Amino acid sequence: MQRFILGIDIGGTSIKIGCLDLNLKLIGKTSEPNSGDIEPQQMVENIFSVSNRLLRQCKISLEQVKSVGVGAPGPLDPKTGIIQSAPNLKTFRKTPFRDMISARFGRPVFLENDANAACWGERVAGSGSGINDMVFLTLGTGVGGGIVANGQIVHGTSGEAAELGHIIIYPDGRLCGCGQKGCVEAYASASATAARAAEALQQGTKSSLKKVLEKNGKVTCKNVFEHAEKGDELAKQIVEQTAEALGLVCVSLLHITQPQKIIFGGGMVAAGQVLLDRIRYYFKQHIWTIKQEDNVEICFATLGEDAGIIGAAALARGMQ
Amino acid sequence: MQRFILGIDIGGTSIKIGCLDLNLKLIGKTSEPNSGDIEPQQMVENIFSVSNRLLRQCKISLEQVKSVGVGAPGPLDPKTGIIQSAPNLKTFRKTPFRDMISARFGRPVFLENDANAACWGERVAGSGSGINDMVFLTLGTGVGGGIVANGQIVHGTSGEAAELGHIIIYPDGRLCGCGQKGCVEAYASASATAARAAEALQQGTKSSLKKVLEKNGKVTCKNVFEHAEKGDELAKQIVEQTAEALGLVCVSLLHITQPQKIIFGGGMVAAGQVLLDRIRYYFKQHIWTIKQEDNVEICFATLGEDAGIIGAAALARGMQ
Numbered sequence: 076m077q078r079f080i081l082g083i084d085i086g087g088t089s090i091k092i093g094c095l096d097l098n099l100k101l102i103g104k105t106s107e108p109n110s111g112d113i114e115p116q117q118m119v120e121n122i123f124s125v126s127n128r129l130l131r132q133c134k135i136s137l138e139q140v141k142s143v144g145v146g147a148p149g150p151l152d153p154k155t156g157i158i159q160s161a162p163n164l165k166t167f168r169k170t171p172f173r174d175m176i177s178a179r180f181g182r183p184v185f186l187e188n189d190a191n192a193a194c195w196g197e198r199v200a201g202s203g204s205g206i207n208d209m210v211f212l213t214l215g216t217g218v219g220g221g222i223v224a225n226g227q228i229v230h231g232t233s234g235e236a237a238e239l240g241h242i243i244i245y246p247d248g249r250l251c252g253c254g255q256k257g258c259v260e261a262y263a264s265a266s267a268t269a270a271r272a273a274e275a276l277q278q279g280t281k282s283s284l285k286k287v288l289e290k291n292g293k294v295t296c297k298n299v300f301e302h303a304e305k306g307d308e309l310a311k312q313i314v315e316q317t318a319e320a321l322g323l324v325c326v327s328l329l330h331i332t333q334p335q336k337i338i339f340g341g342g343m344v345a346a347g348q349v350l351l352d353r354i355r356y357y358f359k360q361h362i363w364t365i366k367q368e369d370n371v372e373i374c375f376a377t378l379g380e381d382a383g384i385i386g387a388a389a390l391a392r393g394m395q
Numbered sequence: 396m397q398r399f400i401l402g403i404d405i406g407g408t409s410i411k412i413g414c415l416d417l418n419l420k421l422i423g424k425t426s427e428p429n430s431g432d433i434e435p436q437q438m439v440e441n442i443f444s445v446s447n448r449l450l451r452q453c454k455i456s457l458e459q460v461k462s463v464g465v466g467a468p469g470p471l472d473p474k475t476g477i478i479q480s481a482p483n484l485k486t487f488r489k490t491p492f493r494d495m496i497s498a499r500f501g502r503p504v505f506l507e508n509d510a511n512a513a514c515w516g517e518r519v520a521g522s523g524s525g526i527n528d529m530v531f532l533t534l535g536t537g538v539g540g541g542i543v544a545n546g547q548i549v550h551g552t553s554g555e556a557a558e559l560g561h562i563i564i565y566p567d568g569r570l571c572g573c574g575q576k577g578c579v580e581a582y583a584s585a586s587a588t589a590a591r592a593a594e595a596l597q598q599g600t601k602s603s604l605k606k607v608l609e610k611n612g613k614v615t616c617k618n619v620f621e622h623a624e625k626g627d628e629l630a631k632q633i634v635e636q637t638a639e640a641l642g643l644v645c646v647s648l649l650h651i652t653q654p655q656k657i658i659f660g661g662g663m664v665a666a667g668q669v670l671l672d673r674i675r676y677y678f679k680q681h682i683w684t685i686k687q688e689d690n691v692e693i694c695f696a697t698l699g700e701d702a703g704i705i706g707a708a709a710l711a712r713g714m715q
Contacts, residue, residue, distance in 0.1 A: 208552045222651070224549045224556070231653020232528045233690065236544070238650040241683060245566065246643055254684030255646070323566055326575070330558040331542070331651055333551020363561060364574030370553065 077141035082388030087163030093384035144387030146192030152234040194221025196386030201378040213341035218260040262320035265296035282309035322357025340376030397461035402708030407483030413704035423453040464711030466512030472554040514541025516706030521698040533661035538580040582640035585616035602629035642677025660696030
């Protein structure tokens, strides 16, 4: 009987694979280094061999696997299963990745954008369980995300919806890697948070972070939050700017899809409650006053790194 | 045989009623003054009597009417049919308006937010025909709108999605009537466009609009566009600022739900092609450069004032 699903989360530097039962309980998981340079067919072979190893460890045969869910960098179109291109997967170009994986595994495959898959993971088994309207924002190297409206992932006309990092919050503000100015990603990603601190140091702002920069040759987002907690003025200011950028984007997102929850995930949530508190503070500073309360809950994701494999598996579970 | 639908569009100053066949062809329509001060039950009676008069004119009996669609100011929840409150309907307070109309007509009633109803009208019979992902923005006294994603109206958790006028484009910018600063409505509504011109005149900026202000005691949005066309520098600048605000909001909307079309409606579209051209110009100025083309079409609505009654009727058509 086919009682298991594989959930696969393909990133630029690693591939995570999980084996789940039909209740989305994670039976086992593994992570393998990935190179963005290898050819698509070679990546399919790698995924297949790592999956088989995982299944053996879980004492599950491939015959018991019902379907396979895959989250991959995009832009990609879940309807066609084609990855148009992806900065992190250099050899991919209009690659029919879904059908390639399906052919190798002999199973139906559901291919979804990686951020949407993680969003769906939170939707079915995490912080957004049972919620039909939510927004999920990941704070990492960039700012990504997913939107659920009317209980469905919002894909947009060609699968490129929820590029939430590129909402413009400060027109003519900082230049973003995408070419726009003032994107939320240019302020509030982990990388941008660290970069803003480093820039201030280079401009001569006094800060306890200066010793970190001298010792390590760089400042990380984690450093910024740690030094802010210890009272460093520059670090505090950088944290406030990050939180204000995120509070502002929450205001606009509330007015656009009116989610019940706005859920933050990604590496930066390790900063903990202080980050959440400050985002909520700036949300309240900027939100309209014509209503006394806005019933949106701003919170953290709960599945951590497993969100992608759980979400991909959940999407594949529904397939026939 | 029940071959007709009533589509009703309730505004603060008028109620529009249309009689449509099942192909959404408008058989006849009428408009009645409305007062935002009358009690809900009185409004139901007014709607009932005007509807009957319209039906007689169309030589259609009430027995031939299948269902009734109503677009009304919100916030309201289409699932419950309750209007929470509405600035333009002062006596409404948690009013079960759908059931009140249904009781009077003896027909199933679909109640939808007025902007969503107009959005759906454009979706089924106007500029967005056949499109599953679109955003509709109305430029009038305020800026309102609707979103269609995955072929469905996005309602949000309590029917308050698509408050698109309150997307923040310039943090710490102009104060909006909602209490936020820098809303797109505070720059790009017809009222805000006129207000910005009047403010500049009061501050002594030279402009051919000054004579209009002296003669009429006010400046309208129409005046601004007319004087811009004639080459007045202030008027041109105001038009540019309006268009830039709208271009900016198009960028963020594209990244959020990736609509195939962003459709502008409302009184300001009377300004014509120049407005559309300038919105498109600023969209291109602000949109990312990592992709050569973004397949979003920025265009005007085509149904004009009929969008609301057609959309409301279309929503009611699907009811059993």
